[in-house]
Amino acid sequence: KAGVTQTPRYLIKTRGQQVTLSCSPISGHRSVSWYQQTPGQGLQFLFEYFSETQRNKGNFPGRFSGRQFSNSRSEMNVSTLELGDSALYLCASSLAQGPSYGYTFGSGTRLTVV
Amino acid sequence: EDQVTQSPEALRLQEGESSSLNCSYTVSGLRGLFWYRQDPGKGPEFLFTLYSAGEEKEKERLKATLTKKESFLHITAPKPEDSATYLCAVEDNYGQNFVFGPGTRLSVLP
Secondary structure: OOOOOOEEEEEEEEOOOEEEEEEEEEOOOOEEEEEEEEEEOEEEEEEEEEOEEEEEEEEOOEEEEEEEEOOOEEEEEEEOOOOOEEEEEEEEEEEOOOOHOEEOOOEEEEEEOO | EEEEEEEEEEEEEEOOEEEEEEEEEEOOOOOEEEEEEOOOOOOEEEEEEEOOOOEEEEEOEEEEEEEEOOEEEEEOOHHHHHHHEEEEEEOOOOOOEEEOOOOOEEEOOO
């Protein structure tokens, strides 16, 4: 079966711009979680969506937002990009809310802010 | 505040040289401890979930164990294809926090 698909794989943006990343979960999975991974901070939780509702949110500024559509696909948006937003952004899908139901991660979107 | 630390930060082994990776955690009630493997340029891949002290899980050359304060990932007779970063994560009882450790970067030399 198809895995978690994240697009695009690579992205280069300029400071001050905004960006939208997309995640298509495994068919039948209703929960999508987003993580930021950097060499210094490791994997940090951004937010989780289940049935089109944000269920949990990490400690990130309001510039980071997301949404989930009725087909469970999710997008995250980062506005007013800063150099420190350069990172690998990963999404994980699961059958239900929370990692206990088994996270499957995508390969990520590598965002570089210049 | 829930915290996860891992040691060592990096580990180089010769093929066949067994060793263990450590994951120490502080959490307000443990729902589960998770081990993942991450290859360069890819997302983490799920390995194990452990729920209570004394529990053990095995998969090929990997064996994970759990105590009340830490977990170990034992690698027996590793092969070069076991080279990866190994991450552990804890979920609290309330299901509100899922915290990853910084990972251990394992290199297995032929």
